[in-house]
Amino acid sequence: MFERLPPTQTLRAFEAAARLGNYTRAGEELHLTHSAISHQIRALEQRSGRKLFQREGRQMVLTDGGRLLAGEVRQALLALDRALHIGRVESRRAAQALRVSVPPSFASAWLVPRLAAFHQQHPHIDISLRSSHELSELDFSDADVAIWYGRAGNKHFRYQRLLKEVIFPVCSPRFAACHPAITPQELVRHPLLRFAHHGGWEPWFAAAGIRQGEPQAGPVYDDPMHLLDAAAADQGIALARSCLVRNHLASGRLVRLFDITAPARGDYFSVSPFDTEKAATIAEFQDWLGAILSDSTE
Numbered sequence: 001m002f003e004r005l006p007p008t009q010t011l012r013a014f015e016a017a018a019r020l021g022n023y024t025r026a027g028e029e030l031h032l033t034h035s036a037i038s039h040q041i042r043a044l045e046q047r048s049g050r051k052l053f054q055r056e057g058r059q060m061v062l063t064d065g066g067r068l069l070a071g072e073v074r075q076a077l078l079a080l081d082r083a084l085h086i087g088r089v090e091s092r093r094a095a096q097a098l099r100v101s102v103p104p105s106f107a108s109a110w111l112v113p114r115l116a117a118f119h120q121q122h123p124h125i126d127i128s129l130r131s132s133h134e135l136s137e138l139d140f141s142d143a144d145v146a147i148w149y150g151r152a153g154n155k156h157f158r159y160q161r162l163l164k165e166v167i168f169p170v171c172s173p174r175f176a177a178c179h180p181a182i183t184p185q186e187l188v189r190h191p192l193l194r195f196a197h198h199g200g201w202e203p204w205f206a207a208a209g210i211r212q213g214e215p216q217a218g219p220v221y222d223d224p225m226h227l228l229d230a231a232a233a234d235q236g237i238a239l240a241r242s243c244l245v246r247n248h249l250a251s252g253r254l255v256r257l258f259d260i261t262a263p264a265r266g267d268y269f270s271v272s273p274f275d276t277e278k279a280a281t282i283a284e285f286q287d288w289l290g291a292i293l294s295d296s297t298e
Helices: 010-018 021-030 032-047 064-097 104-121 173-178 184-189 201-207 223-232 241-252 279-296
Strands: 053-056 059-063 097-102 126-129 145-150 158-173 192-195 235-242 261-273
Touching: 010 032, 010 241, 021 126, 032 097, 032 173, 053 235, 097 223, 104 145, 104 158, 104 241, 145 279, 158 201, 158 223, 158 241, 158 279, 173 261, 184 279, 192 223, 201 261, 223 235, 223 241, 235 241, 261 279
Parallel strands: 097 126, 097 145, 192 235
Antiparallel strands: 053 059, 145 261, 158 235, 158 261
16 A cells, blocks of 8 residues: 555655755755765655756755645655654553552452552552452452562562551450450450461461461451451451551450560462563662552551
């Protein structure tokens, strides 16, 4: 369809020569020699079948046909430049639109309340959140980066540790008031709320110097936020992860029973594919996330 069109460099050489009226100055603008500009003009004259310039003294003046062609070429180059600029803008916008897969518990307890601050600091990045409960559910065709709680293990993904959590027992203020002298050794005499996906009570008991395995009875919850809500509703004692329980403690919905902590069985990671065009945007988000997580959970 466009096989008769001359090369873009030829059109640019002609436009510059027509605008400046001088082959040497046109060459300086385009970083070409005088002879290169002259060669491009001759090639365009042969292709168009008409003479485009005539010499008047030291000036190269457009012929009537050259003047008509120069106007058309200038408009075509401007249109092409606008189209390429729009393409570059859209490409940058796409690279800065970040689809983040995140566990619902982390999103509601921590990330969503802080996104306004992120957007103020990084107005060029648009965050789109997608909920995912398990890393196995993650499809990087629908997400660019994931926030994941657990352990690094899949060699096909890039992991960056964001935060190491600790665990400790919490309960409602009412529950604590009803049991004012409770000790770590006495915990097993009270309802201990359990998390379905992995335990955690046994490591905490060990940190407290208590020989006690995982509780085998008591309510079980498959969402860590539901676990904390149950504790806030006076249903028993929950083993809380430091990051997720922060808002509950700050609001007074829950209180911490002891100063004894144990390492959580997982860490928070940022997970992304190795081959991604959004590596720079992901790194910017990760840096902010890591810094805010560390500050807010000290």
